[in-house]
Amino acid sequence: MHVTSPSFKANAHEALADRQLQQALSHVKTGFIGKRAAVVAALPEFEQLRESGKAIKNHTLENLDLYLEAYEEKVVESGGHVHYAETAAEARELILGICRRAGARTVTKGKTMIAEEIELNDYLESNGIEPVETDLGEYIIQLRHESPSHIIAPAIHLTKDQIEADFRRLHTELPADRDLSEHESILGEARTILRRRFLEADVGITGANFLIAETGTSVIVTNEGNGDLTQILPRVHIVLASIEKVVPTLEDVSQIIRLLARSATGQELSVYTTFSTGPRRRTDPDGPDEYHVVILDNGRSAMLGSQFQDMLRCIRCAACMNHCPVYQEIGGHAYGWVYPGPMGAVLTPALIGVDQAGNLPNASTFCGRCEAVCPMKIPLPNMMRHWREREFERHLQPTTYRYGLGVWAFFARRPQLYQFATRIAMRVLGNLGGRKGRFRRLPLAGGWTKDRDLPAPAGRTFQDLWAEKQRAAVP
Amino acid sequence: MGSESGEVAETNGDGRPSVGLFVTCLVDLFRPTIGFAAVKLIEDAGCRVSVPASQTCCGQPAYNSGDRKDAIAIARQVMHTFEPYDYVVAPSGSCAGMLKVHYADLLGDDPEWGPKAAAFSAKTHELVSFLVDVRGMTQVDAAFAGSVTYHDSCSGLRELGIRNQPRRLLKSVAGLKLTELKDADVCCGFGGTFCIKYPDISNAIVERKTHEIAASSAETLLAGDLGCLLNMAGKMKREGRPIKSRHVAEVLAGMTDDPAIGEAS
Numbered sequence A: 001m002h003v004t005s006p007s008f009k010a011n012a013h014e015a016l017a018d019r020q021l022q023q024a025l026s027h028v029k030t031g032f033i034g035k036r037a038a039v040v041a042a043l044p045e046f047e048q049l050r051e052s053g054k055a056i057k058n059h060t061l062e063n064l065d066l067y068l069e070a071y072e073e074k075v076v077e078s079g080g081h082v083h084y085a086e087t088a089a090e091a092r093e094l095i096l097g098i099c100r101r102a103g104a105r106t107v108t109k110g111k112t113m114i115a116e117e118i119e120l121n122d123y124l125e126s127n128g129i130e131p132v133e134t135d136l137g138e139y140i141i142q143l144r145h146e147s148p149s150h151i152i153a154p155a156i157h158l159t160k161d162q163i164e165a166d167f168r169r170l171h172t173e174l175p176a177d178r179d180l181s182e183h184e185s186i187l188g189e190a191r192t193i194l195r196r197r198f199l200e201a202d203v204g205i206t207g208a209n210f211l212i213a214e215t216g217t218s219v220i221v222t223n224e225g226n227g228d229l230t231q232i233l234p235r236v237h238i239v240l241a242s243i244e245k246v247v248p249t250l251e252d253v254s255q256i257i258r259l260l261a262r263s264a265t266g267q268e269l270s271v272y273t274t275f276s277t278g279p280r281r282r283t284d285p286d287g288p289d290e291y292h293v294v295i296l297d298n299g300r301s302a303m304l305g306s307q308f309q310d311m312l313r314c315i316r317c318a319a320c321m322n323h324c325p326v327y328q329e330i331g332g333h334a335y336g337w338v339y340p341g342p343m344g345a346v347l348t349p350a351l352i353g354v355d356q357a358g359n360l361p362n363a364s365t366f367c368g369r370c371e372a373v374c375p376m377k378i379p380l381p382n383m384m385r386h387w388r389e390r391e392f393e394r395h396l397q398p399t400t401y402r403y404g405l406g407v408w409a410f411f412a413r414r415p416q417l418y419q420f421a422t423r424i425a426m427r428v429l430g431n432l433g434g435r436k437g438r439f440r441r442l443p444l445a446g447g448w449t450k451d452r453d454l455p456a457p458a459g460r461t462f463q464d465l466w467a468e469k470q471r472a473a474v475p
Numbered sequence B: 001m002g003s004e005s006g007e008v009a010e011t012n013g014d015g016r017p018s019v020g021l022f023v024t025c026l027v028d029l030f031r032p033t034i035g036f037a038a039v040k041l042i043e044d045a046g047c048r049v050s051v052p053a054s055q056t057c058c059g060q061p062a063y064n065s066g067d068r069k070d071a072i073a074i075a076r077q078v079m080h081t082f083e084p085y086d087y088v089v090a091p092s093g094s095c096a097g098m099l100k101v102h103y104a105d106l107l108g109d110d111p112e113w114g115p116k117a118a119a120f121s122a123k124t125h126e127l128v129s130f131l132v133d134v135r136g137m138t139q140v141d142a143a144f145a146g147s148v149t150y151h152d153s154c155s156g157l158r159e160l161g162i163r164n165q166p167r168r169l170l171k172s173v174a175g176l177k178l179t180e181l182k183d184a185d186v187c188c189g190f191g192g193t194f195c196i197k198y199p200d201i202s203n204a205i206v207e208r209k210t211h212e213i214a215a216s217s218a219e220t221l222l223a224g225d226l227g228c229l230l231n232m233a234g235k236m237k238r239e240g241r242p243i244k245s246r247h248v249a250e251v252l253a254g255m256t257d258d259p260a261i262g263e264a265s
Helices: A005-017 A019-041 A046-062 A064-077 A088-101 A113-117 A120-126 A136-143 A160-170 A183-200 A226-232 A250-264 A309-313 A325-330 A341-352 A369-373 A380-393 A399-412 A415-433 A462-473 B025-030 B032-044 B068-081 B093-107 B113-123 B127-134 B154-160 B164-171 B199-215 B226-238 B248-252
Strands: A081-085 A106-109 A130-133 A203-206 A210-212 A217-222 A236-242 A272-276 A290-296 B018-021 B048-050 B087-090 B124-126 B143-151 B174-178 B220-223 B244-247
Touching (some): A005 A019, A005 A325, A005 B199, A046 A064, A046 A309, A064 A081, A064 A290, A081 A088, A088 A120, A088 A203, A088 A290, A106 A226, A113 A120, A113 A236, A120 A130, A136 A183, A183 A226, A203 A226, A217 A226, A217 A250, A226 A236, A226 A272, A309 A341, A325 A341, A341 A369, A341 A380, A399 A415, A415 A462, A415 B025, A462 B025, A462 B032, B018 B032, B025 B032, B025 B226, B032 B048, B032 B127, B068 B093, B068 B113, B087 B093, B087 B113, B093 B124, B093 B154, B113 B124, B124 B127, B143 B164, B143 B199, B143 B248, B220 B226, B220 B248, B226 B244, B244 B248
Parallel strands (some): A081 A290, A106 A130, A106 A203, A236 A290, B018 B048, B018 B087, B087 B124
Antiparallel strands (some): A210 A217, A217 A272
């Protein structure tokens, strides 16, 4: 995926001016926030669950190598294969190899962000294998040759009218006068088209919400049932997951899963929660002949033991972006890579470098709402600040900003000089803005005064007035 | 630093606790009224107030820009300056959060300064939280005719748990009618250096906020942080809205004779 994070500012500017996008983004607020709040309020032990979810993940991350080995052993025991990929390229090659050996021409896919991270679709296509996205949102953006703008609602940047237009443009085999005015009719049409593709597929690729070390099981949570058809119907099932998806036991999953859908969509549970262990056994009515798990690192093991380890607790619920005032205004594409919003602002610099993704951890007001709703209690603002520290150490911030900060710090560390300078400066500013009480334009504050007035200083500083008052009080 | 920082705590045996007022740079530079309102309220709560002259800023611009070295230097300077007082009080949730929560983050690992930061944290409070939670204030002697709405600034709300305290005291202001604002707990888009680095996004966020403020039909917007207030007041002025903006301390102290924020004198 082409990285556009360095042009975040321009991306955001464009997003703010895009009326269709702005209309679509209104669903972020209406679709998620109220529902989550209601379902969380209805569960008295939600806070306790957060604590225990966090503890489970922390324990797992402290012993990640052991749990990965235990998981692998169980997968092999159940007749499956585990492949480790250190990089995106390795993961792509491993998957292509499995597909080639299966003689695959068509691959169905359940929703997986890791496949986005390793740019799997483009790679398969360029090697003559057709990937078919089966999650409705993913299917829509595949038709449009776009990337997801949200980690659980990939097409949230689109309006229904846009989707209807795409379906009419591309599904030309269907009658032109069909009714697509309702969400249900759009979903029905995608179902009809996809049903055929499910039956044609040679390989099915899904992600995993969890990998269970105790049993060698992969778990997916979905709402459309497409994930089940993707992993059951084809001869080969490939699970693609990153290293931090492993948890020790079934019991651990059953705890964390109570947090996941509540935090994500405001459901108590998603419609489908599917556990898969190994290939089809002789007594199973269905299932794949081959079961492969590709486990991706791609920079994550370097986060272990660093200031960013807590980020690996993330269960990809998207509550942070749903509640983020910045995400709500600009949507996900502006962030310029796979993961948007607060979780993306912490994870992206770790995976593609802070020199590429420096804007992301900076574009936060530190309002703290992301951390407040995170089911895994990840200290997202603190970790964004740590990225800013790395930037500062490496002199990656714009020179003017750094210079301004230096001047400010010089004065802030010299109180007498600071008060002398501010007393004069505020007198001047107060006189300039005094009559109206505010500025409509002010040099060096152009960003602010472009769209806002700047209230003018009173003219005399508090310290100045206080000192005068103290002097007057002394007899 | 050193001797010239030597404000002496004025605990001269009358039993009243001493409070060092951390004015905050924005209040000092833009709106001294808030500082005087804070002094009055702290005195009404039975404390003695001093304002050390050798204070500048809490250090957030450095801290949030990744400049730990300057942030640590400023943190030590502030802690040294306010050493003599029983309490440190700031009329801002953002600055109080910096002093109370983040100094400990910055200095926690330092064997000498870590314990000092913990003690400093324990005695530091945001103004309204200090009045209600520490001094047990339940009402104020003030009047304000008109309807107000209250915006919960993020740091005060989420770092310091300030939500009910200002509403409780506002209820005791004679003539005041509090109308709640939808999404009062959502950021206004100020974000300190954020509004300088990303003014377009900041503007889009504050636009949503001023829309909700107007929808509340309140005549006056109140909040506990001047940064947020400058942002929201500045936006409402540009939009030509007649809504006035004030720091909550001004209303609680009954000091509302000065023009509201961004108004002509």
